[in-house]
Amino acid sequence: MNRVIMIAALGLAATAAVPAMAADVVDERLAAYQAEGAGPFDAKKGKAMWTQQFTHAKADKPRSCATCHTDDPRAQGKHAKTGKAIKPLAPSANPERLTEVREIEKWFMRNCKWTVGRKCTAQEKGNLLSYLRDL
Amino acid sequence: MSTVRIWDLPTRLFHWLFAAACVTAWVSGDEPRYTDLHLFAGYLALGLVLFRLVWGVMGGRYARFSQFVRGPAVVLSHLRHLFERERPHEPGHNPAGAVAIVLMLGLVFALGVTGLVVLGGEEGFGPLAGFFTVAQGVTLHGWHEWLGWALLIVVLLHLVGVALESVLQRRNLPRSMVSGTAPANKDEAEPHNAAATAVVLLLVVSGFAVSWFYPYLQEDKEDPYHPFVAGDLKRNPVWQEACSECHMAYHPSLLPDRSWQRMLDEQADHFGEDLFLLPETVAALRRFAAESAAGQVERELSWRTLHSLSAGQTPLRITDTPYWKSVHREIDAGTWKRPAVNGEFNCAACHQDAEQGGFMNGAMRIPE
Numbered sequence: 001m002n003r004v005i006m007i008a009a010l011g012l013a014a015t016a017a018v019p020a021m022a023a024d025v026v027d028e029r030l031a032a033y034q035a036e037g038a039g040p041f042d043a044k045k046g047k048a049m050w051t052q053q054f055t056h057a058k059a060d061k062p063r064s065c066a067t068c069h070t071d072d073p074r075a076q077g078k079h080a081k082t083g084k085a086i087k088p089l090a091p092s093a094n095p096e097r098l099t100e101v102r103e104i105e106k107w108f109m110r111n112c113k114w115t116v117g118r119k120c121t122a123q124e125k126g127n128l129l130s131y132l133r134d135l
Numbered sequence: 136m137s138t139v140r141i142w143d144l145p146t147r148l149f150h151w152l153f154a155a156a157c158v159t160a161w162v163s164g165d166e167p168r169y170t171d172l173h174l175f176a177g178y179l180a181l182g183l184v185l186f187r188l189v190w191g192v193m194g195g196r197y198a199r200f201s202q203f204v205r206g207p208a209v210v211l212s213h214l215r216h217l218f219e220r221e222r223p224h225e226p227g228h229n230p231a232g233a234v235a236i237v238l239m240l241g242l243v244f245a246l247g248v249t250g251l252v253v254l255g256g257e258e259g260f261g262p263l264a265g266f267f268t269v270a271q272g273v274t275l276h277g278w279h280e281w282l283g284w285a286l287l288i289v290v291l292l293h294l295v296g297v298a299l300e301s302v303l304q305r306r307n308l309p310r311s312m313v314s315g316t317a318p319a320n321k322d323e324a325e326p327h328n329a330a331a332t333a334v335v336l337l338l339v340v341s342g343f344a345v346s347w348f349y350p351y352l353q354e355d356k357e358d359p360y361h362p363f364v365a366g367d368l369k370r371n372p373v374w375q376e377a378c379s380e381c382h383m384a385y386h387p388s389l390l391p392d393r394s395w396q397r398m399l400d401e402q403a404d405h406f407g408e409d410l411f412l413l414p415e416t417v418a419a420l421r422r423f424a425a426e427s428a429a430g431q432v433e434r435e436l437s438w439r440t441l442h443s444l445s446a447g448q449t450p451l452r453i454t455d456t457p458y459w460k461s462v463h464r465e466i467d468a469g470t471w472k473r474p475a476v477n478g479e480f481n482c483a484a485c486h487q488d489a490e491q492g493g494f495m496n497g498a499m500r501i502p503e
Contacts, residue, residue: 058407081406082382083477109411 022091022098026133029104030126038122046131049124056117063115065128073132090135098132139324141226142315143195144333149187150312152340156180157243157290164283167496171362174254174261175347179340181247184240186336195325197227204237205230217303226319229300235293242286249279257435258495260363269438359487363495368432370492371423377416381408383483385453386492387427388437393449395424401451436494454479466501475502 030041051071053062068086069077074093077086088094098104112120120128142150160176163169191200213230216222228236255263256272267275301308311317315328354360368386378384387395399417402410412420429437436458443458450456454463463479470476475484482489488498 079381082480084379084382106411110409113409113411114407 020099022095023133025099025101025104026129029101029129033122033126036122038126041123041126041130043127043130043134046127046129049128050131054116058114058117065111065115067115074135090132092135098129104129136318136320138316139319139321140315140328141197141317141319141323141325142312143198143325143327143329144315145186145190145194145329145336146198147312147315148333148336149183149190152336153180153183153187153243156183157239157286160246161283161287168499170496171347174250175344177247177250179343180243181250182340182343184244184247187240190332195327195329197325203228203230203233205233210234217299224319226317226323232293232296232300235289235296238289239286239293242282242289246279246282246286249275249282253279258363259433269433269435272435273438359500361488361493361495361498363493363497368434368492369423369427371419371427373416373419374423377412377420382480383489385482387424388429388432388434388492389440389453389494390428390450390456391430391441391444392425392428394451395428396421397449398451399424406451470501473502 030039033039033041050065050069050073053064055062063080065073068080069075069089073090074088076088078084079086087097089097091097091099108120108125112118112124156176156179160173160180163173163176190198196202210230210233217231251261251263252267252275253272254261255265256267256269257276258272259265297308306318315325350360350362368388374387375384398405399412399421402412402417425431429441440453440456440458443456443461444450453459471479477484482494485499485501486494487500488495
């Protein structure tokens with residue numbers, strides 16, 4: 001009996017120790033965007049947006065997600081200005097990615113404004129997350 | 136006259152070690168990278184002065200101050216009769232040479248003491264750390280440099296004097312300081328070589344050198360030896376994380392508080408980027424800046440940065456401060472463009488302790 005309780009307790013502890021999975025967090029985000037009226041989400045459109053070149057008032061030359069993250073989200077990127085190494089963004093290459101809602105939304109805010117010159121729409125964010133999750 | 140010993144072994148050993156220490160200290164003084172070598176040479180020279188003071192009382196016949204230090208009248212008379220054929224026979228130091236010796240010992244002693252104040256005040260290291268402020272260290276740094284120039288002049292006069300006397304007396308003075316012998320009467324000879332004292336001196340100096348430089352033999356590329364690490368610089372996890380998302384986390388002590396507060400006021404346009412920092416993050420960053428900015432901490436680079444700015448200046452870039460510019464003026468454009476350097480904001484390319492906020496002399500290596 002004691003042994004069973006111990007095994008169960010260990011199992012519970014192990015479950016608690018496992019960090020959030022990117023797939024689950026992305027699903028939660030997609031549901032949230034849907035609640036805002038967006039959807040359905042298309043990974044292909046996300047992929048197209050990844051390399052799409054944007055020009056806006058603050059950009060001296062066209063910018064895209066790939067400017068810093070490279071064409072392949074599974075590769076290591078480099079900050080366009082400071083040269084700081086950026087770890088791969090795709091969860092398949094870096095399981096720590098897309099596991100925290102706060103981080104996802106902060107970087108969408110920061111990087112959409114830099115790249116696109118405005119906030120991204122819920123539809124765009126959903127497409128991009130679908131693309132990154134499926135890589 | 137015959138060739139007899141006039142300099143005992145400790146006197147000769149002292150002379151050459153002292154010369155080597157002074158030359159090393161002189162050439163390593165301006166290069167922050169070689170501060171460690173400069174300090175070694177400085178400690179060595181200071182220790183040798185103390186040894187020489189003892190030896191000047193307890194040493195051999197011609198090593199004693201009482202034998203060669205003469206009053207001004209004798210020195211002037213010596214100089215007046217310098218080029219005359221008939222001069223009193225002087226087996227040891229001549230009166231003018233004695234003046235140079237006293238000046239060199241005094242100047243090096245003063246250089247050692249001011250050097251220790253600079254080390255303690257500016258860098259927070261050495262036996263005097265904690266006893267002096269950065270401002271006091273900076274003041275004595277000026278004195279230290281003037282004393283260095285004064286020493287250079289006396290050393291040059293000493294060399295001219297040695298060359299002149301060698302020619303005038305037709306005897307090789309530098310060689311005497313190696314062999315210990317010179318032409319003199321037998322009863323003028325130095326009776327003791329004091330080899331045991333010389334061996335002890337050599338062992339102490341060697342031991343000091345080995346203990347000082349041994350860590351360099353242990354270092355490797357992954358784990359370079361830094362003789363100085365910044366003391367207890369405060370770090371802050373929020374600061375560390377927020378800043379290092381896009382670039383190195385520059386320690387707050389690199390700019391005045393007013394610069395950091397303005398930077399956080401303008402976080403929506405941080406060099407062209409909107410940071411979208413949460414209000415609680417901004418508050419934490421403001422607090423850390425307020426307690427660790429230049430002016431809040433006793434650090435040389437903070438003090439110099441602050442003092443290079445006028446009260447109205449609030450630079451947002453560290454590279455805009457006059458102090459930063461002055462210490463980097465010798466880095467040419469090509470160096471900044473090297474892939475391993477990658478621009479002026481990448482402090483850690485050359486300052487191996489930049490991430491910790493150290494920027495200590497001796498932790499600097501410019502990559503190829």
